[in-house]
Amino acid sequence: MEIAIKVENLKKRFGNKVIHDGVSFEVYDKEIFVIMGPSGTGKSVLLKQISGLITPDAGRVIVYGKDVFSLSEDEKFHFREELTYVFQGGALFDSLTVWENVAFFLLENKELPPEEARKQAEYFLSLVGMQGTEDLYPSELSGGMRKRVAIARALCVNPKCIMFDEPTSGLDPVMTAIIDMMILKLKNELNKTCVVVSHDIKSAFRIADRMAILWNGKILEIGKPEDIKRSQNPAVRQFIEGLPEGPITANLGYRG
Template sequence: MLEVAIKVENLKKAFGEKVVHNGVSFEVYDREIFVIMGPSGTGKSVLLKQISGLITPDDGKVIVYGKDVFSLSEEEKLKFREELTYVFQGGALFDSLKVWENVAFFLIENKGIPEDEAKEKAKYYLSLVGLEGTEEHYPSELSGGMRKRVAIARALCVNPRCIMFDEPTSGLDPVMTAILDRLILKLKNDLHKTCVVVSHDIQSAFRIADRMAILWNGKIVEIGTPEKIKLSENPVVKQFINGLPEGPITVGYER
């Protein structure tokens, strides 16, 4: 029986009068790649940030490896940050710090690990993402794809069980997108990480996903393997995967 890594129960979130989520529920299994997709503006990134504890929902629960994310003490939250890490869409690197300092930041600032030891760990994780020799560079000296890989190395540096990716291939060319796809597959297959990926890139999603969820109009309207999603008779899903990821969904679907 597969272990449940993340359980989202009836999640609801609104900003003013705009309802973003209206009862979102699903499970993510340990050591799988779970991709959340949907048209722009459906709240995919907001959902990811709620799972990560960065945004508090109005109602519902998020259980990560048996722990209620929004009932954790401050000490438990710090430990939680080591179990589940977050890779922001733009990388969110510190421009004034060298690459290795970005990767080792949590180790030095929160764990009190000496700089020499932290630097060695940073070099190791940079090598895992194919960035040997970039340790002394600054983020501004790297390409967009390289900066995203630095952010992944930083996420790996605390040896988490689960990594959340917010649009990891956004703004990348097809070659770099394929490199990022292979890296995420490597994290699952070789390092046994659970990966939750928010993406608008249909081709990338079908390459990497074990299971996929389609988010629309505040709810999950379909969930399953890539093969199941491709064969779905749901009109929302069919229109979305047939080449209209950024356009409005024109079929009706009740909230």
């Protein structure tokens, strides 16, 4: 099985606060890998390091054979086409229409004529069920719709891997299920590798091929969903069962 991402002994601190203390794991090509853990454990910081948006203090990140933090400027540009990032809030440009947001990379970097860029944007919007919204502005969309537009924008780059930062955060159960099905579609129909940061336990177990539990700067456990469910680690058990009491909960900083 081909390794898409290899994280080796990653360390990161902000001031005196240790965020990651020797994090290591591998993500296989064309799998959905979910990183879970309580709030405040550095899940999003980990995702941004893998994406090259934050530089670690030590360790390496290898993406499709390339050392992310040894890339030249030209190599970084092409790296952005292999791996894209869907931010928690969507991070859409308020002054641009939906189709302009989706086609932004094509317009700015590929210099496609607007007519051709719009056609591609319409295609990727149709893949996420957002056809007919091309001329709307982000302010006219619901939270779930903005997240789907952000996914269409990521697809417009035609990446091998997509990173999702809390894709279901703040969504109702119906929209959460829609986003989950969309991520499954990306893997099953478009052969994308997906790395998902989430503290939504139901969503994570619904989509993951494998999952990692991040706590106290380290990976507690990695495995398939059924392996994690059978874990005998008390911290892992308490997190996935959502128990609201007891000393382990306090240590984890669990928030339901």
